[in-house]
Structures are given as C-alpha cells and as structure tokens.
Amino acid sequence: MSNNIPENLRYSKDHEWVLVDGETATIGITDYAQHALGDVVYVDMPRVGDALSSHEAFGSVESVKAVSEIFTPIAGEITEVNEALNDDAEKVNTDPYGEAWMIKIKMANPLEADAMLSAVEYEEYLSANA
Amino acid sequence: MKQIRFDKSKIQNPKSKIQMRYIPNSPEERDEMLKVVGLGTADELFRSIPADVQLNRQLKITEPLAEPEVIGAMENFASKNAAARKTSFLGAGVYSHYSPTVVDHLIQRSEFFTSYTPYQPEVSQGTLQYIFEFQTLICQLTGMEVANASMYDGSTAMAEAFLMAQRVTRRDKVVIAQTVHPEYLEVAKTYTQHGDLTIETVHFDQKQGRILTDELSKLDDKTAALVVQSPNFFGCIEDLQALADKAHNIGALFIVVVTEAISFGLLKSPGECGADIVVGEGQSFGIPMSFGGPHLGLFATREKYVRNMPGRLAGIAYDKNGNRGFVLTLATREQHIRREKATSNICTNQGLIALAATVYMETMGKKGLQEVAMQNAQKAAYAAKRISELENFSLPFSAPRFNEFVVRAPKNASEMLEDLHASKDVIGGLALSRYYSENPNDFLVCVTETNTKAQIDNLVESLQSVV
Numbered sequence: 001m002s003n004n005i006p007e008n009l010r011y012s013k014d015h016e017w018v019l020v021d022g023e024t025a026t027i028g029i030t031d032y033a034q035h036a037l038g039d040v041v042y043v044d045m046p047r048v049g050d051a052l053s054s055h056e057a058f059g060s061v062e063s064v065k066a067v068s069e070i071f072t073p074i075a076g077e078i079t080e081v082n083e084a085l086n087d088d089a090e091k092v093n094t095d096p097y098g099e100a101w102m103i104k105i106k107m108a109n110p111l112e113a114d115a116m117l118s119a120v121e122y123e124e125y126l127s128a129n130a
Numbered sequence: 131m132k133q134i135r136f137d138k139s140k141i142q143n144p145k146s147k148i149q150m151r152y153i154p155n156s157p158e159e160r161d162e163m164l165k166v167v168g169l170g171t172a173d174e175l176f177r178s179i180p181a182d183v184q185l186n187r188q189l190k191i192t193e194p195l196a197e198p199e200v201i202g203a204m205e206n207f208a209s210k211n212a213a214a215r216k217t218s219f220l221g222a223g224v225y226s227h228y229s230p231t232v233v234d235h236l237i238q239r240s241e242f243f244t245s246y247t248p249y250q251p252e253v254s255q256g257t258l259q260y261i262f263e264f265q266t267l268i269c270q271l272t273g274m275e276v277a278n279a280s281m282y283d284g285s286t287a288m289a290e291a292f293l294m295a296q297r298v299t300r301r302d303k304v305v306i307a308q309t310v311h312p313e314y315l316e317v318a319k320t321y322t323q324h325g326d327l328t329i330e331t332v333h334f335d336q337k338q339g340r341i342l343t344d345e346l347s348k349l350d351d352k353t354a355a356l357v358v359q360s361p362n363f364f365g366c367i368e369d370l371q372a373l374a375d376k377a378h379n380i381g382a383l384f385i386v387v388v389t390e391a392i393s394f395g396l397l398k399s400p401g402e403c404g405a406d407i408v409v410g411e412g413q414s415f416g417i418p419m420s421f422g423g424p425h426l427g428l429f430a431t432r433e434k435y436v437r438n439m440p441g442r443l444a445g446i447a448y449d450k451n452g453n454r455g456f457v458l459t460l461a462t463r464e465q466h467i468r469r470e471k472a473t474s475n476i477c478t479n480q481g482l483i484a485l486a487a488t489v490y491m492e493t494m495g496k497k498g499l500q501e502v503a504m505q506n507a508q509k510a511a512y513a514a515k516r517i518s519e520l521e522n523f524s525l526p527f528s529a530p531r532f533n534e535f536v537v538r539a540p541k542n543a544s545e546m547l548e549d550l551h552a553s554k555d556v557i558g559g560l561a562l563s564r565y566y567s568e569n570p571n572d573f574l575v576c577v578t579e580t581n582t583k584a585q586i587d588n589l590v591e592s593l594q595s596v597v
Contacts, residue, residue, distance in 0.1 A: 042437065047300070060471075067462045 221576025273401020339527025365534025374404025395503025416490030
C-alpha cells in the first residue's frame with residue numbers, strides 16, 4: 001500500500017499531520033491513518049476556545065471498525081473547528097489532507113512543529129513500523 | 131420377622147447430614163481440583179485477603195432447611211404482605227395498574243426468562259427484536275426520535291440524563307424543579323456526588339402546585355439542563371412548553387421526567403412540548419409494584435444527541451441479500467469499547483422488565499392505553515371532587531392533574547392515614563410530611579383504573595369518619 005504523504009506537512013508518530021501558517025497550525029489525520037481506520041462514520045470534535053497541551057486527545061474518529069482518539073502534536077488554543085465533518089465524516093477517507101482538516105490552533109510554541117517528522121521521515125517511520 | 135427399631139438419631143436432627151445439594155461438583159471432585167492447584171483446602175484460596183479483614187466465623191443465617199420447610203417459611207413471609215391486597219390509594223412513583231395475564235405468560239417463556247442482556251448480541255435476534263420494538267414504542271409515546279434499550283429505573287435514568295446534559299452542553303449546573311420526586315433527586319445527588327455537577331432546585335408555587343416560568347432566575351449560561359417532572363410529584367401537570375422555551379433561551383437542555391407512564395396515553399407528549407431528553411419510570415406498563423423494584427428506566431432523546439446517550443441501542447440492518455436483521459448499534463459509546471470515555475458505565479438493560487412493558491404496550495395498543503389513561507384521569511377527578519366537598523378538606527393546588535392530587539386535611543395527615551388504615555383497612559394515600567415539612571396536613575392520593583367507584587366512595591366516607 002502506498003501512502004500519500006504531502007511534502008509541505010509535518011507528521012506525528014500518532015499519524016496526525018500539521019500544516020503551519022505563521023502562528024496557526026491546521027491539524028488532521030494522515031492518509032495512512034484513514035486507511036487503517038476504514039470507513040469513517042463520525043468525528044467527535046472539540047470546541048473553539050479549548051486549550052490543548054501537546055499530545056492531548058482533542059477528539060475521536062469513529063469508523064465501522066473502531067474508535068480512535070486524535071491527539072494534537074502541538075500545544076495551543078483552538079481557533080477553528082471543521083464543522084463540516086459533523087455531517088460529512090467520510091471526507092476523512094476521501095480527502096484527509098484537504099477538506100477533512102479537523103482543527104486550527106494558535107500555537108503556544110511554534111518550535112514544537114519543527115520537532116515533528118518531515119514527509120521523508122514519516123515515510124521511513126511507516127515503512128519501518130507498518 | 132425383623133423388627134424396625136426406633137433409632138432416635140435418625141429423626142432428631144435430619145439436617146446435620148444434608149450436603150449442599152445444588153453444588154454441581156462433589157467433595158471428591160473439589161479435593162481433586164485443590165490438589166491440582168496445590169492447595170489443601172478451599173479456604174487457602176483466600177490467602178491473599180489479609181487475615182484481619184477475614185470474617186472467621188459462619189454467616190448468621192439459619193441452618194439449611196428442607197424444601198417443605200422453605201415453602202412454609204416463604205408462605206409465612208408472604209402472609210405478612212397484606213398491603214398488596216388492601217384497598218390502596220398510594221402512588222407517588224409506583225402505581226397499581228392492571229396487567230393482562232398475557233404479559234406474565236409471555237415473559238415466562240424460557241427463551242426470554244433465562245436470557246441476559248445480549249453481550250453476543252447478533253445471535254439473539256429475538257431479544258434484539260423486542261428491544262427494538264420497545265425502543266420504537268417509547269419513542270412514539272415520548273415524542274422523541276431515539277430511545278435506548280432501558281435503564282435500571284426512573285431515578286437512575288434521570289441521573290444519567292444530568293450527566294448527558296453535562297456532556298452535550300459542557301456546562302456543570304442542573305436546575306431541577308422541587309416538584310420532581312424527592313427520592314429521584316436523592317438518587318441523582320448520590321449518583322453525581324463525585325463529579326463536578328452542581329444541582330440547584332426551583333421552588334414550586336404554593337397555589338398552583340407547580341413551578342412558575344417567571345421564577346427561574348437560577349437558569350443562566352452555566353446551566354446544562356432544566357429538569358421538570360410532569361405530572362409532577364403532586365400529580366400536577368407542568369407547563370412544559372413554556373418551560374422548554376425558558377431552557378432553550380439560555381442554551382440549556384430541557385429534561386422531562388415522567389414517573390407515571392400511563393399519562394402518555396392522555397397528555398401531549400414531552401417531545402411535542404420541546405423536551406430534549408425524556409426519562410421516566412416504566413413500572414406502570416405491566417410491571418408489579420414489587421416493593422419498589424425491579425422497575426424500568428425509560429430514556430429517550432433527539433437523534434442529534436444520540437452519541438451522548440447512555441445505554442444499549444438496538445437497530446435494524448439488512449444483509450447483502452436484503453434480509454432484515456437486528457443489531458446493537460452505536461456500541462462505540464459503551465464502556466466495553468470506549469472504557470473511561472464511555473457515555474455511561476451502564477451497558478446493560480432491564481431486559482425482562484422491558485419485555486414485560488413491550489408486551490403490555492402491544493397488548494393494550496394505542497386505544498387501550500388511551501382508555502386506561504382516561505379512566506385514571508376520570509376516576510381521580512371524581513375522587514378529588516368528592517373529597518373537596520368534605521367539610522374541612524381542601525385541594526390546595528389549582529394546576530391541572532392526571533391521576534394524583536394533594537389533599538389538605540384538617541389534622542396531621544400521617545396520623546389520620548394511620549387511623550384510617552387501622553380502623554377502615556384502607557390505605558388512603560401518602561403523607562407528604564415525609565418529604566415536605568411545611569404542610570403536615572397534606573397527603574397525596576392516587577386513583578387508578580384498579581380502584582372501583584365503591585372503593586372511592588368508601589374512601590370519602592372513611593375520611594369523613596376519622597377526622
């Protein structure tokens with residue numbers, strides 16, 4: 001199985017991706033994660049204003065097989081939540097890096113993003129562990 | 131001819147030789163098992179329990195009894211249970227209704243009687259089907275979109291509704307009408323005492339016997355839910371629609387509690403009045419009073435909140451050939467999958483009791499339930515009218531009612547009711563001083579379809595005679 005791993009994103013070993021834009025980080029789950037979960041039927045989302053510390057669970061993805069927690073790799077305050085996933089959870093399967101972004105946070109410490117895996121490192125991590 | 135000699139030891143203490151008959155393995159088998167695990171006695175199995183907390187004596191229970199002795203003892207207990215056969219006007223959360231014999235007949239089929247809530251659900255298609263029917267009927271009666279497979283009883287269902295409102299709104303305060311059954315409130319307090327929920331009560335209006343919409347200053351933007359019972363503990367019907375608006379205006383959920391399920395047959399459903407969660411007690415549907423339980427918790431809500439709902443949920447599914455089947459659905463809310471993140475630590479239901487209620491509802495049908503409800507309301511109205519005409523008796527509350535009402539006596543109600551019981555063999559109702567100390571002369575009267583006109587007339591005359 002080949003995975004789609006865009007080069008402009010950073011990755012966590014929990015299979016979340018982060019897109020950094022200034023102080024804002026957009027967070028979602030990777031193509032590998034959505035494949036592993038199978039058909040996603042529900043995404044349980046946090047609320048705008050919630051403060052998250054790094055590696056804290058902020059929501060969960062429910063597929064026909066399992067429920068998995070989603071963790072934020074980066075600390076910060078939630079500034080936006082993708083409400084569209086409430087009605088259209090299957091976007092997590094069809095467009096994990098685009099329409100299925102989950103939250104945007106104002107990063108408490110932007111350096112945290114730099115410490116995450118690059119696309120190449122994430123690909124290596126997957127081939128070593130998958 | 132050989133004589134049978136009298137041997138005293140054979141008759142004097144026959145019990146001393148009785149083995150525990152219903153333990154399936156023999157003493158020899160037990161010894162063998164102990165030997166395999168390297169122990170000398172069964173007591174050694176409990177070595178890990180510190181000696182100072184071990185009981186070290188026999189339990190204080192009677193010696194083993196022979197079967198006829200057990201039956202004799204049980205008959206003796208049963209004969210003390212005289213209240214169930216007396217004329218009674220007790221309600222207050224547990225109601226005397228007629229249950230058609232088909233209810234008991236069907237639930238005693240061994241397929242139903244011996245099975246527990248389905249943990250390997252899909253092999254239990256019959257169980258899932260009746261749970262699905264139960265849920266469907268509860269939705270129809272409450273006017274809600276989704277109902278669970280049932281909970282322990284009305285009070286625990288209410289406590290679960292508090293927690294659900296907390297999850298949905300992420301607020302930590304519940305405002306509850308003082309006219310909710312006081313024991314329900316006690317249970318909810320016990321149930322939630324170690325969480326971060328605050329419970330505030332709203333006083334009722336002394337003239338109407340229900341809460342007033344313009345006295346809800348405790349509702350604020352920290353409030354997760356407004357909780358109201360209707361018909362309330364005094365039998366009065368609350369103004370649900372207006373109260374729902376008050377709750378919704380501040381973004382709180384509106385929880386409606388129903389302790390007398392027969393009222394669904396007559397009153398506008400809580401769902402139509404704007405309820406977000408309806409919880410209640412289903413005992414009225416074919417379930418014996420049984421000294422307060424086991425009863426049946428009802429829990430229904432709007433579909434948009436289903437993922438925050440506690441309890442089991444049966445659904446319909448179709449296989450690839452289009453055959454209908456029943457499944458447990460949304461089980462990811464439950465603790466065997468979600469552990470500490472589950473919506474509730476209850477992932478069972480009142481299987482057999484829910485079945486009894488289902489058979490009751492299906493036997494009565496829509497018209498039957500409406501007729502029973504109407505009889506309750508009419509008989510209660512007749513009793514209320516006659517009692518109110520008695521000298522020195524009055525009905526303190528003006529709100530509309532269903533099958534219960536409060537009477538204000540000219541003397542202490544508790545003493546008067548005891549007197550009535552002793553002299554006339556009638557249980558005339560419940561003295562409210564047990565829950566509300568303000569009016570020691572008030573008592574609650576419940577009239578159901580099981581009370582005849584003659585019984586009501588006799589109650590009225592007896593009340594007259596004991597004051």
